[in-house]
Amino acid sequence: MNNKIVIAGNWKMNFDHIETKNFICELKSLINKIKCCKIVLCVPYTNIMTAIKYVKGSKISIGAQNIHHEEKGAFTGEISANMLSKLGVKYVIIGHSERRMYFNENNNLINKKIKIALKYNINPILCIGESLEERQLNITNEVINQQLKIALNDISNENIKKIIIAYEPIWAIGTGKTATIDQINEVNLNIRNCLKKLYNSNISKVITIQYGGSMNIKNAKELLSQKEINGGLIGGASLNIKDFFDIIKSSNV
Numbered sequence: 001m002n003n004k005i006v007i008a009g010n011w012k013m014n015f016d017h018i019e020t021k022n023f024i025c026e027l028k029s030l031i032n033k034i035k036c037c038k039i040v041l042c043v044p045y046t047n048i049m050t051a052i053k054y055v056k057g058s059k060i061s062i063g064a065q066n067i068h069h070e071e072k073g074a075f076t077g078e079i080s081a082n083m084l085s086k087l088g089v090k091y092v093i094i095g096h097s098e099r100r101m102y103f104n105e106n107n108n109l110i111n112k113k114i115k116i117a118l119k120y121n122i123n124p125i126l127c128i129g130e131s132l133e134e135r136q137l138n139i140t141n142e143v144i145n146q147q148l149k150i151a152l153n154d155i156s157n158e159n160i161k162k163i164i165i166a167y168e169p170i171w172a173i174g175t176g177k178t179a180t181i182d183q184i185n186e187v188n189l190n191i192r193n194c195l196k197k198l199y200n201s202n203i204s205k206v207i208t209i210q211y212g213g214s215m216n217i218k219n220a221k222e223l224l225s226q227k228e229i230n231g232g233l234i235g236g237a238s239l240n241i242k243d244f245f246d247i248i249k250s251s252n253v
């Protein structure tokens with residue numbers, strides 16, 4: 001399988017624009033010395049302009065952490081796909097469990113967000129994953145299939161290839177508890193199976209499926225050496241330049 005490996009940092013609500021500049025300048029000088037995979041930094045909205053200015057000429061792309069599903073209008077405090085695209089944003093995290101949980105985002109809304117992102121040439125990083133309760137009830141695959149089916153409703157064969165899927169078990173996010181290799185492989189294979197049914201076999205093989213949930217310097221090498229894990233969506237460890245760089249290096253195993 002020849003999937004594109006993508007290491008993405010999800011900074012969440014951390015770092016101001018000055019810290020962003022310093023982080024990116026340091027990361028750029030570190031990655032210049034190595035051959036590395038595709039890197040995406042999903043930064044807070046207020047840091048996007050600075051981030052885009054400083055990643056120029058490097059392997060790093062800038063992503064947003066959210067997008068509004070409408071084109072424009074009376075949505076106080078929201079940011080549109082057009083605004084992000086005009087700044088040069090190339091990726092956007094959609095459907096993160098924190099947004100599903102704290103901002104009541106459901107699969108139908110996530111589908112709308114994916115569509116508007118694609119319309120403006122922004123690649124969605126679609127997050128899916130089960131809660132601890134769902135895992136214990138043995139319904140992980142059903143939950144994942146349902147999330148995929150609704151989130152990808154009416155997304156064409158051409159457009160699905162622009163989407164990265166991040167498998168993030170909710171119980172592993174920010175908890176220090178990582179899913180086991182077996183658990184991740186099983187879910188990622190189920191995701192490919194589901195994509196095969198929704199699209200076709202070739203599409204199911206080429207999509208990048210990341211893992212997210214307490215990926216760190218201790219477990220990254222093993223996780224990223226799995227055929228079924230094509231990168232990571234990294235929260236906590238992406239805030240530490242040394243850790244993040246170590247994880248990037250681990251992707252070249």
Ligand code: PGA
Binds near residue numbers: 168173174175176213
């Ligand atoms: P974590 O976060 O690496 O801190 O667990 C991952 C995420 O929320 O995407």
